[in-house]
Amino acid sequence: MNTRRTKLFVAIGCIVLGALFWPHLSAQVQETIYRTEYITIRWSGSENTHIIRPGGKVEFIGAELRKFKRPGNCDERAFYMNIAMNGLVKEGWEFSGMTPDEIVMRRRR
Numbered sequence: 001m002n003t004r005r006t007k008l009f010v011a012i013g014c015i016v017l018g019a020l021f022w023p024h025l026s027a028q029v030q031e032t033i034y035r036t037e038y039i040t041i042r043w044s045g046s047e048n049t050h051i052i053r054p055g056g057k058v059e060f061i062g063a064e065l066r067k068f069k070r071p072g073n074c075d076e077r078a079f080y081m082n083i084a085m086n087g088l089v090k091e092g093w094e095f096s097g098m099t100p101d102e103i104v105m106r107r108r109r
Helices: 004-027 078-088
Strands: 036-042 050-052 058-060 094-098 102-108
Touching: 078 094, 078 102
Parallel strands: none
Antiparallel strands: 036 050, 036 102, 050 058, 094 102
């Protein structure tokens, strides 16, 4: 009878240990940790439009915007903000939100 009880305790112990270590024995899923960054395009006229990058760096992009010829009947703000957005999309940024004078974009790394 003593051996029967010993076998029962060993079996229960194996089940408990198996339950405790089951998550570690199965295939582990690696968690991907993203760092999200935000960038703001601020409209202040075609000459003073600027981009505020993560870390507080500010770039005035009026010189780059002058390289594009705007059609006469096209809205100036919409045209130049679109050019700025498309340039940032090439860097991996995506639209996040906007106000009448700003466009906010984000990027996950």
